[in-house]
Amino acid sequence: MKQHDLSYWEAMAERYFLAETTEKEEAQLRKFLCSSEAQDSRFDEIKATMSYLQVSRPKRNVSVRLPLKAIAVAACLFIAMFLGWYQYQQYNISSVRIAGEDTETDASVVMQKQMAEMFNSLDLNDR
Amino acid sequence: MKRIVSIILILLSVCIDAHAQRGLSIQSAFDELAVKKNVTEVVMGAGRLKKYKLSFFHSLEIQNPSSNEQQRIEALLQSDAEQAILHEEHSGHKLYELPERKGMHYYIFYRCSSQSLTLIYIEGKASLKQIESQFLKSKK
Numbered sequence: 334m335k336q337h338d339l340s341y342w343e344a345m346a347e348r349y350f351l352a353e354t355t356e357k358e359e360a361q362l363r364k365f366l367c368s369s370e371a372q373d374s375r376f377d378e379i380k381a382t383m384s385y386l387q388v389s390r391p392k393r394n395v396s397v398r399l400p401l402k403a404i405a406v407a408a409c410l411f412i413a414m415f416l417g418w419y420q421y422q423q424y425n426i427s428s429v430r431i432a433g434e435d436t437e438t439d440a441s442v443v444m445q446k447q448m449a450e451m452f453n454s455l456d457l458n459d460r
Numbered sequence: 461m462k463r464i465v466s467i468i469l470i471l472l473s474v475c476i477d478a479h480a481q482r483g484l485s486i487q488s489a490f491d492e493l494a495v496k497k498n499v500t501e502v503v504m505g506a507g508r509l510k511k512y513k514l515s516f517f518h519s520l521e522i523q524n525p526s527s528n529e530q531q532r533i534e535a536l537l538q539s540d541a542e543q544a545i546l547h548e549e550h551s552g553h554k555l556y557e558l559p560e561r562k563g564m565h566y567y568i569f570y571r572c573s574s575q576s577l578t579l580i581y582i583e584g585k586a587s588l589k590q591i592e593s594q595f596l597k598s599k600k
Binding site (some may be wrong): 405408422424425426427428429430431432434440442443445447448450451452453458 | 495502508551
């Protein structure tokens with residue numbers, strides 16, 4: 334940035350208040366106000382005005398909240414569907430695994446054999 | 461957002477609790493031994509057990525069990541036996557009935573010989589007599 338004396342910036346600040354500055358000049362002024370040269374009390378008013386306008390500018394990220402909420406609801410629905418599917422699988426499960434590997438064997442046949450063996454040996458008649 | 465996270469956590473906890481075999485010690489036996497070469501595991505859900513009035517069947521059958529496997533299962537069984545309301549034992553066969561909860565009955569069967577070891581966990585609304593008559597009838 335080209336070096337200017339303080340009177341140049343003071344004049345530009347006055348033109349800023351009169352709305353006579355261009356966008357390029359305002360950007361230069363903003364840059365200058367952040368530098369150590371602008372510590373002078375003559376620039377306090379322009380600093381306060383520019384910083385207020387910067388802070389009170391409408392936030393663009395307000396709309397970001399909506400997609401986040403939508404994503405959370407979608408995730409919740411997805412998990413609920415997954416749990417429903419998982420419960421359905423548990424309800425209808427019928428498997429025979431040998432060494433952890435699924436087989437084609439009919440689980441009800443194995444179950445009946447195992448249970449019959451158990452009851453044949455346990456004497457429950459006296460109960 | 462907090463409400464959504466709470467809903468997700470509740471749904472997950474319901475799901476995890478569904479078939480945890482009521483936090484029994486023998487669950488460890490099913491987890492540890494089911495993948496072994498000489499082991500057959502059978503799992504059946506309520507949909508397939510309606511005619512027996514049962515809601516869950518889980519068994520483990522070990523061919524030629526090692527003494528380690530036998531000891532491990534018997535130790536876990538002993539731990540669960542402490543809460544049993546009924547205990548029947550006959551020539552290497554054991555039956556435990558656990559306390560009823562909300563009309564549901566819980567049973568553990570165990571049989572061990574040198575050739576094979578069988579551990580069965582059952583839950584459902586059927587009484588022991590009803591289960592016995594169902595399975596002895598189905599064998600005839």
